[in-house]
């Protein structure tokens with residue numbers, strides 16, 4: 001959060017944007033106004049309490065008749081009660097509005113994230129944005145905006161009281177408040193900006209070192225590299241601690257300086273009032289109200305320092321919201337086509353970034369109902385890109401994808417994904433029971449349907465051993481690679497999309513497991529419209545068509561028996577596979 005973020009014209013924009021995201025909300029401006037009024041009333045009540053008490057104490061010392069003190073006594077009571085009530089109300093109203101604003105911001109962020117997004121906004125960074133950065137919206141309101149408004153109004157009120165009693169004291173108070181409320185917060189912001197520019201990389205380095213230690217623990221232990229990695233992490237930790245100590249020293253200095261200014265102002269006001277012959281009661285009121293006027297102003301240095309982080313967070317949130325989704329839905333989508341579906345890919349060109357070579361360069365293929373097509377090719381050939389284009393996770397530059405003759409661009413991407421989907425390259429197992437992990441693909445599925453999907457994915461033995469209600473681990477650590485793929489296959493079968501996509505289901509499995517999985521998979525997909533991406537050729541004699549991709553282009557296509565008889569990539573790969581697997585047979 002503490003990244004280098006200069007407070008300049010460019011950074012005012014995210015603040016304004018952040019504010020707008022708060023104030024735009026229906027009914028929010030009234031709540032915000034109420035919170036502001038209550039915060040101001042609480043601070044004014046504190047000021048009134050001290051001024052009335054000062055008057056009461058010093059006037060009482062002169063032993064006037066009790067009636068002369070009655071207004072002050074009522075004032076003290078009213079201000080004392082009011083202060084508590086207003087402070088309570090302000091906390092309630094302030095946090096209410098802040099939490100609502102934070103919730104709305106988070107909701108907007110979720111909405112911005114629901115459409116498929118370009119890669120790069122994922123993982124830990126996105127999590128930070130979701131959790132930490134949305135806190136900034138709350139902080140902006142509760143820690144900066146409301147206290148700032150209340151401090152300004154209280155300061156003006158205290159200056160007005162001073163001007164009424166002794167104008168010179170008002171000038172001194174104005175100067176003191178300007179130093180504590182404007183100059184010092186400005187310095188705090190500048191210092192925070194400079195320090196966070198040094199702290200952010202140090203923190204990032206420590207995080208990276210710790211991540212290495214945790215995720216690379218096995219490798220570090222295997223090669224005896226633990227002490228070195230640990231020393232590097234300790235050094236990064238020490239560097240960060242040193243920088244943070246420096247930053248805290250600056251913070252302490254600004255807050256100490258604020259208190260010093262407060263003390264000096266009170267002393268100066270008192271001495272000047274005494275020297276000018278202002279009466280004792282008025283002097284006491286002047287001194288104490290000056291003292292109290294600083295109370296809401298002093299925390300502004302810390303708030304200003306926090307503002308640096310808030311601006312950075314708001315900017316990051318805006319970045320996420322401003323990034324257009326990879327694929328946009330048409331304004332009025334066509335009604336989704338009904339199965340059975342025929343998918344036609346015509347001369348498809350997909351480029352992941354402008355100026356880069358196309359990942360798909362004129363690919364055509366047709367999936368008629370019940371047809372099984374296998375997509376083969378070297379790494380980076382564009383196989384996964386084709387699946388992503390079919391699922392509307394990336395848009396195509398030219399060419400067409402038609403489902404029952406309807407261009408996918410005329411359909412809601414969600415509708416397309418509901419019909420063309422399946423087993424992705426990195427299936428994920430959630431930290432939930434085995435049953436719930438499956439139900440993800442079929443929330444309505446009964447136990448029998450679940451059992452059927454498990455049986456068809458040849459997972460029943462494992463399920464019998466593991467138990468339906470066993471919690472599966474985060475990152476699937478309690479699930480082996482083969483089980484994970486079968487679990488993902490069971491999910492896909494349970495979901496039963498009209499067009500089934502399978503992205504390298506046997507990837508990263510040992511040969512025996514991979515062969516068994518492929519055999520089961522070919523068995524279970526019989527008669528289903530399926531597009532299978534695979535590196536393994538055994539069993540592909542069962543599919544209707546094999547499309548070989550290289551550098552985004554179709555270099556060969558046909559049935560297995562034709563391709564193994566034709567010189568080229570497929571035959572070479574087939575021979576290599578035959579050679580490597582022969583001794584094992």
Ligand SMILES: Nc1ncnc2c1ncn2[C@@H]1O[C@H](COP(=O)(O)OP(=O)(O)OP(=O)(O)O)[C@@H](O)[C@H]1O
Pocket residue numbers: 119352353359377378379380381382383384385386
């Ligand atoms: N999100 C992306 N952003 C930029 N380039 C990408 C992205 N995804 C893929 N590419 C590039 O597009 C090309 C095709 O990648 P793709 O993942 O489709 O290949 P693949 O045939 O599925 O490879 P593999 O068998 O290794 O999974 C590659 O050059 C890859 O670097």
